[in-house]
Amino acid sequence: MAGSEQNDTPIDDRRQLIDYLASGCKPKSAWRIGTEHEKFGFRLSNHNPLPYDGPNGIRAMLEGLRQFGWQPIMEGxxxxxxxxxxxxxxxxxxxxxxxxxxxxxxLHATCAEVNTHLAQVKQVASELDIGFLGLGFSPLWTRAETPVMPKGRYEIMTRYMPKRGTLGLDMMYRSCTVQVNLDFASEADMARKFRVGLALQPIATALFANSPFTEGKPNGYLSFRSHVWTDTDPDRSGMLPFVFEDGFGFERYVDYALDVPMYFIRRDGTYLNCAGMSFRDFMDGKLPARPGDRPTIDDFMDHLSTIFPEVRLKTFLEMRGADAGPWDRLCALPAFWVGILYDNHALDGAWELVKGRSSEF
Known part of the structure; x- marks a missing residue:
């Protein structure tokens, strides 16, 4: 969900990381639904992808949307x-x-939010010769034809990705998803939802499969996007078998996250390359990029955002397995998961169906 607050609290021990994840526990009356979706922009006149700069580019789209009260987020x-x-x-x-x-x-509120956003995007885009496409993978453009956005974190990731798999850059530059972010009441509730979410994620992938074309041709997959994830940095993606082990909870996820190699840290508005370095070393003041420096909760939040399993834990749970799609599917995906995970009877029934298969993950 958008809107995470900054937290520059220094991290003195591992317990703080566990407590940070546990801070997401809340009563059912406070549970919320956060929907995220991505889409490809292109020029209507020639079907080329949108560059960042220029009178009809991504920057112009962002500037145009400010008329609806949106405030700019700047990097440099x-x-x-x-x-x-x-x-x-x-x-x-x-x-x-x-x-x-x-x-x-x-669900009605999150769907209305999606509809309002798309209406605003359509209004601005129509003035700029821009169209948008809801698919899970870029259907036409090669990686070389795809523009690069001026964000420091992506520059670091782009250099590191080819070292850990062959399709990571395709994930970064040529895929789109729709996901929903959901809350939990307790550690036990989190673990139950995490397990069911992981076990049923392949079903969501199949239901929302929407990426059969690559570079203008059928690619042989219903969801090429999901195939891309099978060869994208195994240190930080895929299924998580340990989630199904006895005793799984916040502490076990923290241990997993600490063992995922870092990408970067932010200092004074600049991303510093820490690719492949250890967050455990960072906690000991031994980060090669910043000797003597120690992390804050903000640093841990950034690190969590660079981990990409099919279900991701922050202070909420992210369901991440679906391809992006057309207008109606952007509301269907949250409905699918809310119906299963926010109803105790449905959640219990789903677990009964999948618990015997947990060893397969």
Missing amino acids: ENIIGLSQDGASITLEPGGQFELSGAPLET
């Missing part, structure tokens, strides 16, 4: 996103245009 001299009332608009590496919705009370 570049506008790289927008924020408003707990929601944000951000850019993925290849210019994929993302709405990270606010935490809202009902």
Whole structure:
């Protein structure tokens, strides 16, 4: 969900990281729904992808949306996103245009938010010769034809990705998703939802499969996007078998996260390359990029955002397995998961169906 607050509390011990994840526990009355989706922009006149700069580019789209009350998010001299009332608009590496919705009370509210956003985007885009496409993978453009957004974190990731798999750059630059972010009441509730979410994620992938074309041709997959994830940095993606082990909870996820190699840290508004370094070393003041420096909760939050399993834990749970799609599917995906995970009878029934298969993950 959009709108995470900054937290520069220094980390003195591992317990703080566990407590940070546990701080997401909340009563059912406070549970919310956050929908995120991405889409590909292109020129209507020639079907080329959108560059960042120029009179009809991504920057112009972001500037145009400010008429609706969105506030700019800057990195240096570049506008790289927008924020408003707990929601944000951000850019993925290849210019994929993302709405990270606010935490809202009902499916109707999150769907209305999506509809309002798309109407605003359509109004601005129509004035700029821009169209948007809801698919899970870029259907036409090669990686070389895909623009690069001016964000420091992506520059670091782009250099590191080819070292850990062959399709990581395709994930970054040529894929789009729709996901929903959901709350939990307790550690036990988190573990149960995490397990069911992981076990059923392949079903969501199949139901929302929407990426059969690559570079203008059928690629042999219903969801090429999901195939891309099978060869994208195994240190930080895929299924998580340990989630199904006895005793799984916040502490076990922290241990997993600490063992995922870092990408970067932010200092004074600049991303510093820490690719492949250890967050455990960082906690001991032994980060090669910043000897003697120690992390804050903000650093841990950044690190969590660079871990990409099919279900991701922050202070909420992210369901991440679906391809992006057309207007109606952007509301269907949160409905699918809310119906299963926010109803105790449905959640119990789902677990009964999948618990015997947990060893397969």
